Amino acid sequence: MSRSRVVIVGAGFAGYRTARTLSRLTRGTTDITLLNPTDYFLYLPLLPQVAAGVLEPRRATVSLSGTLPHVRLVLGVADGIDLDRRTVRYEGPEGERGELAYDRLVLAVGSVNKLLPVPGVAEHAHGFRGLPEALYLRDHITRQMELAAIAQDPATCRARTTFVVVGAGYTGTEVAAQGQLFTDALVRRHPLRKGIQPRWMLLDLAPRVLPELDRRLSDTADRVLRTRGVDVRTRTSVKEATRDGVLLDDGDFVDTRTLIWCVGVRPDPLVGDIGRPLERGRLLVDPFLNVPGHLDVFACGDAAAVPDLYNPGQYTTMTAQHAWRQGKVAGRNVAASLGMGERRPYRHRPVGFTVDLGGVKAAANPFGIPLSGPLAGAVTRGYHLAAMPGNRVRVAADWLLDAVLPRQAVQLGLVRSWSVPLDTASPELARLPGPPREESHDHHEDT
Numbered sequence: 001m002s003r004s005r006v007v008i009v010g011a012g013f014a015g016y017r018t019a020r021t022l023s024r025l026t027r028g029t030t031d032i033t034l035l036n037p038t039d040y041f042l043y044l045p046l047l048p049q050v051a052a053g054v055l056e057p058r059r060a061t062v063s064l065s066g067t068l069p070h071v072r073l074v075l076g077v078a079d080g081i082d083l084d085r086r087t088v089r090y091e092g093p094e095g096e097r098g099e100l101a102y103d104r105l106v107l108a109v110g111s112v113n114k115l116l117p118v119p120g121v122a123e124h125a126h127g128f129r130g131l132p133e134a135l136y137l138r139d140h141i142t143r144q145m146e147l148a149a150i151a152q153d154p155a156t157c158r159a160r161t162t163f164v165v166v167g168a169g170y171t172g173t174e175v176a177a178q179g180q181l182f183t184d185a186l187v188r189r190h191p192l193r194k195g196i197q198p199r200w201m202l203l204d205l206a207p208r209v210l211p212e213l214d215r216r217l218s219d220t221a222d223r224v225l226r227t228r229g230v231d232v233r234t235r236t237s238v239k240e241a242t243r244d245g246v247l248l249d250d251g252d253f254v255d256t257r258t259l260i261w262c263v264g265v266r267p268d269p270l271v272g273d274i275g276r277p278l279e280r281g282r283l284l285v286d287p288f289l290n291v292p293g294h295l296d297v298f299a300c301g302d303a304a305a306v307p308d309l310y311n312p313g314q315y316t317t318m319t320a321q322h323a324w325r326q327g328k329v330a331g332r333n334v335a336a337s338l339g340m341g342e343r344r345p346y347r348h349r350p351v352g353f354t355v356d357l358g359g360v361k362a363a364a365n366p367f368g369i370p371l372s373g374p375l376a377g378a379v380t381r382g383y384h385l386a387a388m389p390g391n392r393v394r395v396a397a398d399w400l401l402d403a404v405l406p407r408q409a410v411q412l413g414l415v416r417s418w419s420v421p422l423d424t425a426s427p428e429l430a431r432l433p434g435p436p437r438e439e440s441h442d443h444h445e446d447t
């Protein structure tokens with residue numbers, strides 16, 4: 001009898017955990033293939049620390065082949081799924097076309113930056129969803145500070161040291177909090193011309209920061225940010241973005257060279273193309289994470305609309321907490337569909353949230369207990385170390401170094417503005433220069 005073939009598309013929180021669980025349960029009896037554009041799992045919650053120079057970029061990654069020894073990694077971006085022929089088409093890193101045949105398919109492609117129809121934003125803003133964007137932002141901030149230091153006129157200096165973050169969810173809040181500490185650290189060593197201090201603005205249409213989280217987390221974050229001098233503006237958004245600044249909907253024009261777009265995410269467009277029912281762009285699945293009518297297809301994480309059994313009629317939110325746990329259930333249910341064990345529904349009640357505000361500060365509510373200050377900071381960092389599937393020692397070492405050494409104000413300039421456009425279906429890959437790829441050849445597997 002031939003071995004069953006399982007293809008998992010996407011190696012983020014959901015896909016990585018599916019692969020790991022399945023590999024443990026099937027013990028080498030099944031061919032497990034993981035299709036992902038990068039050879040690493042990205043621990044997204046640490047990305048703001050990469051942008052702020054606390055962590056070196058590789059710290060937030062975990063090698064797929066190094067930690068999933070019995071899973072075959074195929075590098076590529078899936079761009080076509082044929083549910084009848086049971087195949088996944090993809091493009092590899094050098095432009096080669098490939099096709100994978102499956103007996104079971106798990107779609108775990110996550111989400112991409114959400115766009116809003118605001119003039120100029122697609123051209124002048126950058127998102128915050130992948131490592132290239134975090135690297136770009138670290139360099140960009142450093143460069144703006146360096147250029148501000150030599151700017152002749154105060155207006156240019158002010159514009160270069162004004163950083164606007166739109167969206168006060170956990171991503172935007174953490175980026176602004178970490179960013180302010182980063183630029184403060186840079187000016188401490190190289191003060192700017194008289195009286196000018198870096199200024200971070202955090203905007204949201206909602207009436208409070210962290211609008212989707214517990215009120216007490218929101219109050220803590222708001223207090224910490226304002227104390228540090230972040231200009232928090234709720235019920236405010238951007239009306240237009242230009243090369244020289246942003247026009248706010250309250251009529252203010254802010255001179256800036258930096259617009260960071262953290263208004264949220266939308267499911268990866270791949271799931272919209274397969275012709276199955278969607279819920280706000282997410283692929284609808286049943287509580288067993290099966291796509292209805294296709295017992296061989298599963299979906300989980302941000303890309304899937306998974307019924308929230310604790311809140312009937314609703315779907316689980318797009319968080320790493322859910323994606324990670326759904327990955328485990330997907331792994332078990334795929335194994336069960338191959339005759340190994342029993343399938344079970346996905347059911348999880350979130351046990352709290354942590355928001356790292358940089359330095360020793362954080363806002364957290366583990367098991368509903370609201371924490372702030374250094375205790376929350378310690379809980380948050382401890383949580384991340386425990387949650388990461390690898391690379392913990394290096395992360396902890398970087399935190400230690402950051403506590404005792406000054407931040408490195410060095411821009412490598414490897415990721416340029418045009419290589420991280422806001423409107424992309426692949427925020428995990430930096431766009432490369434040059435003509436479309438030439439070395440194209442097909443790679444087909446037996447179907």
Ligand SMILES: Cc1cc2nc3c(=O)[nH]c(=O)nc-3n(C[C@H](O)[C@H](O)[C@H](O)COP(=O)(O)OP(=O)(O)OC[C@H]3O[C@@H](n4cnc5c(N)ncnc54)[C@H](O)[C@@H]3O)c2cc1C
Nearest residue numbers: 010012013014044045078109110301302318319320321323
């Ligand atoms: C900056 C930031 C901070 C966050 N902090 C927190 C936090 O503190 N707590 C929390 O709970 N959540 C947090 N989140 C949200 C959390 O990261 C997501 O909900 C989670 O990553 C979703 O997991 P996923 O597996 O669905 O998607 P992802 O983790 O995004 O993984 C998707 C994977 O699919 C791959 N992929 C995409 N398209 C294709 C394709 N066409 N073909 C092949 N592979 C593809 C991607 O490269 C990626 O590896 C944060 C998000 C961001 C951006």
